[in-house]
Amino acid sequence: MxxxxxxxxxxxxxxxxxxxxxxxxxxxxxxxxxxxxxxxxxxxxxxxxxxxxxxxxxxxxxxxxxxxxxxxxxxxxxxxxxxRPGSAALLHAQDKGVMRERLTSLGIPCPRWAVVSGPDDVAAFAAGGEVVLKTTRGGYDGKGVWLVSGDTPAEVVAEPFRAGVPVLAEERVDYARELSAVVARSPHGQAVAYPVVESVQRDGICVEVVAPAPGLSSSLAVEAQRLALTVASSLGVVGVLAVELFETTDGRLLVNELAMRPHNSGHWSIDGAVTSQFENHLRAVLDLPLGSPAARAPYTVMVNVLGGDLPEVYPTYRHIMARDPGLKVHWYGKGVRPGRKVGHVTAYGSDLDDLRERTWHAADYIRGDIDE
Amino acid sequence: MxxxxxxxxxxxxxxxxxxxxxxxxxxxxxxxxxxxxxxxxxxxxxxxxxxxxxxxxxxxxxxxxxxxxxxxxxxxxxxxxxxRPGSAALLHAQDKGVMRERLTSLGIPCPRWAVVSGPDDVAAFAAGGEVVLKTTRGGYDGKGVWLVSGDTPAEVVAEPFRAGVPVLAEERVDYARELSAVVARSPHGQAVAYPVVESVQRDGICVEVVAPAPGLSSSLAVEAQRLALTVASSLGVVGVLAVELFETTDGRLLVNELAMRPHNSGHWSIDGAVTSQFENHLRAVLDLPLGSPAARAPYTVMVNVLGGDLPEVYPTYRHIMARDPGLKVHWYGKGVRPGRKVGHVTAYGSDLDDLRERTWHAADYIRGDIDE
CATH class of the missing domain: 3.40.50.20 (Rossmann fold)
Known part of the structure; x- marks a missing residue:
């Protein structure tokens, strides 16, 4: 790896x-x-x-x-x-322009988009509305993304173009929430689809994932899985593919991003699914039969632990373990910096409010935002 | 470690x-x-x-x-x-004579026992019945254990004494089945008890574990956990303690063996408990708060995969994964030798017959005992 x-x-x-x-x-x-x-x-x-x-x-x-x-x-x-995944497939997760072009040709619903070469193109594309600009290559976790409108100062609109990388313009989607459909696919074409999850972002960084997405209609859930499986097979993906989606306020699905590797929206599967996304990624790239992606509990909630003002996490870490013997902690062995993903916590069960309270309490406590 | x-x-x-x-x-x-x-x-x-x-x-x-x-x-x-565990505690898992002496002084029920120094002592202890002889140190997986009776040739009865290690004689217990009570204990005394499991042995080697032990009365289950917690606290154990028990045909519990480390009878907990025995062993020795030992499914069945006549396990391994996407495989990275523990498989759910069929099929197939 x-x-x-x-x-x-x-x-x-x-x-x-x-x-x-x-x-x-x-x-x-x-x-x-x-x-x-x-x-x-x-x-x-x-x-x-x-x-x-x-x-x-x-x-x-x-x-x-x-x-x-x-x-x-x-x-x-x-x-x-x-x-694995091969270069031809992986390119679609490396270059957002290539990704949009291909998905559109496959009839996969995407936000309205165009590759733009400067502020004039942006203004023409925007037609008075808000536009999301993304560098086609190299962005992650909110980096390489700008939201601009007619009121945005010219120097800000020019900023995405400074790196010399092609820039993608997309309509700002009026979405109800973000979903993610994670699938795994083998070289010989076996594929499995995980339950579709809801992913909550703050400042462009995933902070919470609920599996399965609460209240998602079964028709939209199946549609999201179908989209992800179609992308995986059409692009010849081997390994895990995460398709991040917008669920629009008018009940449609639009593809936001692709990742061809285990993805933050699949971390819940370590504790919450029969086979984790990491195991299925390995099985897939080794051409072993895939394991069941079924959920083990009615709900699994994963909350990312972001670095805060506390440089030393050990004392808080002991506290949250003592408070909640059912909490699963996952520590990444990384130094703490504000906003950096340093771990995640997971809880599973049937009471979604309880799971959210427990996971957020742990993350907020470790971060130093609360002290009891 | x-x-x-x-x-x-x-x-x-x-x-x-x-x-x-x-x-x-x-x-x-x-x-x-x-x-x-x-x-x-x-x-x-x-x-x-x-x-x-x-x-x-x-x-x-x-x-x-x-x-x-x-x-x-x-x-x-x-x-x-x-x-951790400290030398004073660990000695009871290293020397069966010390273990029997201490458990007896604590009032913990054990088979009738004596440290014997030669065949004459054995005959006196046996009083015409069957006797289990064990070297007090160094035995495992059936090694260092002999079953003798009045009909046993003198040279066989003499064999356990040849190593120059003290020998323990125990009555042969008329047991209905073997149970195991696994607990974990921290330096400051926090302790958790896993569900009591049934352990099935062949030729002195554990081959199957069912969690929880099917049909075990709640009073015997609580008694087994109480025994294990008493041993852990009385001996000052830190980390995991496994207490192997006989459930006698007349409904009593007798302690057979102690182990102060993660134990084969606890492997089911990786997939079947909220916190695995391995995680609780680490938490305990690091004096972190312990995690919940609760079972996640009505039943979890673990079957050891022993090496058989097939030197190459990869083709069979693929087959059992393809046959059963819900099976959890655990491979130890060891070369295959007949009878050697090279891995284990686990399945969980509510239908015990189904779980046993699936796990035994996988183990027998990998071993080469069946070919479909």
């Missing part, structure tokens, strides 16, 4: 159970995943030579992020390396 | 979630746990110098077996190393 973040870290328990030796290419020996695997390789994920050396010790190459340059992936494939 | 077997291996997923860095002292870099932790230490667990060097890099020392010499543990404690 290229990338030493928490996604690779959380893949290790699945590898331990499956009897798979997980190798990790990390940027430093202290990265989240590097702490928990045998012999992590510290190397540069942007260097083809480093990637080639790493791949030589692996049966199959997969990723905990989308940052490996597409040309390097194609070079590895030309070398004969099994790259 | 001293010891690189599957117990240390299965502790790693718990460490990953808790944000704990698990260090392992293994006998070889290819041992089960050494494959899945960062920078395993290959050293000799019988060498005090090696243990001292290993302990210098740890906040607390714990074990995946009972084989570290008691004198070494006392020396480490004298050095100031936090050894």
């Amino acid at each position: 290229v990338g030493g973040g928490q996604l690779a870290r959380m893949t290790q328990p699945a590898a331990v159970a499956l009897g798979v030796r997980l190798k990790v290419l990390a940027a430093s020996p202290e990265e989240s995943a590097a702490q928990v695997v045998n012999d992590p390789v510290v190397a540069d994920e942007k260097s083809l030579a480093d990637l080639r050396a790493f791949a030589a010790g692996c049966d199959v190459l997969t990723f905990d992020h989308e940052h490996v340059p597409p040309a390097h992936l194609r070079a590895l494939e030309a070398d004969g390396v099994l790259v | 001293v010891g690189g077997g599957q117990l240390a291996r299965m502790t790693q997923p718990a460490a990953v979630a808790l944000g704990v860095r698990l260090k392992v002292l293994a006998a070889s870099p290819e041992e089960s746990a050494a494959q899945v932790v960062n920078d395993p230490v290959v050293a000799d667990e019988k060498s005090l110098a090696d243990l001292r060097a290993f302990a210098a890099g740890c906040d607390v020392l714990t074990f995946d077996h009972e084989h570290v010499p008691p004198a070494h543990l006392r020396a480490l404690e004298a050095d100031g190393v936090l050894v």
Whole structure:
């Protein structure tokens, strides 16, 4: 697995159970995943030579992020390396312009969009309304995203274009909430769909996921799973695919983003599903039969723990464990910085209000926002 | 954790979630746990110098077996190393004579027993009945155990005494089944008790565990948990304690064996309990608050996968995954040898017959005993 973040870290328990030796290419020996695997390789994920050396010790190459340059992936494939998902599929999670073009050609509902080359294009696209601008490559967690309107100062509208990366303009969607449909797909085409979840964002960062999405009609749930399975098979995805969706106020689904790796909206599955997204990602990239994605409880709530003002989390961590013996804590081994994802907590059961109260209390307490 | 077997291996997923860095002292870099932790230490667990060097890099020392010499543990404690469980407690899991003496003094029901020094003592103890002889130290999985009677040839009765280790004689108990009560206890005395399970043995090796023990009366279940909690607190155990019990045909409980570490009879808890025995062992030895030991399903069945005649398990492994997407497989990364524990499978739900059929099918298929 290229990338030493928490996604690779959380893949290790699945590898331990499956009897798979997980190798990790990390940027430093202290990265989240590097702490928990045998012999992590510290190397540069942007260097083809480093990637080639790493791949030589692996049966199959997969990723905990989308940052490996597409040309390097194609070079590895030309070398004969099994790259999963393959470069042709992964490109749609690396370049939002390519993604929009392809989804539209497949008839998948998307927000109105256009690739724009400057402020004049933006104004023409906006036609007086609000527009979301995204760099087509390199953004994550709210970075590389701007909301602009006719009132936005010209220098702000110009900002997305400064990096020299093509910019995608999208209509600002009037959505009721955000959903996520996570699926896993094998090389020979077996696929499983997890229950569709509701994902709550603050400042562009996912903070809460509820599985399944409360009150979602079964027709929309099936439609979201169908969309995700269609994208997975049409693009030839191998591994986990997360399709982030808007549920509009008028009851439609529009695709917001794609990720081709275990995704924050699937972390609930570690404690809440028969087979976690991490295990199914491994099974898929190794072409093993997939495990059941069924939920184990009526509801599972996952809340991200973001770094706050408390540099030392250990005392608060003990408190939340003592308060709630049924809470599942997942710690990423990362230093605390304000706003950084340093862990998550999960609770499951039938009383959604209770699960939300418990998970949010824990996250807020660790962050230092509350002290009792 | 001293010891690189599957117990240390299965502790790693718990460490990953808790944000704990698990260090392992293994006998070889290819041992089960050494494959899945960062920078395993290959050293000799019988060498005090090696243990001292290993302990210098740890906040607390714990074990995946009972084989570290008691004198070494006392020396480490004298050095100031936090050894959990401590040497004084662990001795009761290392020496069956010490264990019987102490349990009897605590009023804990045991089979009739005596430490014997030769065949004449055995004959006197037997008084014409059947006797189980056990070396007081070093036995496991049926090794170091003999069943003798008046008809047993003299050279067989003499065999247990050849190692020069004191021998324990016990009455052969007329039991209906074997149970196990697993508890975890913290240094400050917090303790949790898992549901009491039924454990099925063949040739002295655990092959199946059902949680909770089917049809066990609530009074016997509570009595078994009470016994285990009493032993844990009286002996000052820190970490997981497994108390293996006989349920006699006349409805009594007798203590058979003690283990002070995660135990085969607790593996079901990985998939079947809110908090696995491995996570609670770590929480306990780190003096973190303990997690809920509650079962997540009406029944969980675990079946050990023993090596059979098939040296290569991968093809069968794929088959059992494809046959049963709800089955949880746990692979230990060990080479296959006949009779060796190489993994286990777990299934949970409400239909006990179905769970048994699925888990046994998988284990028998991987072993090569059936081929469809």
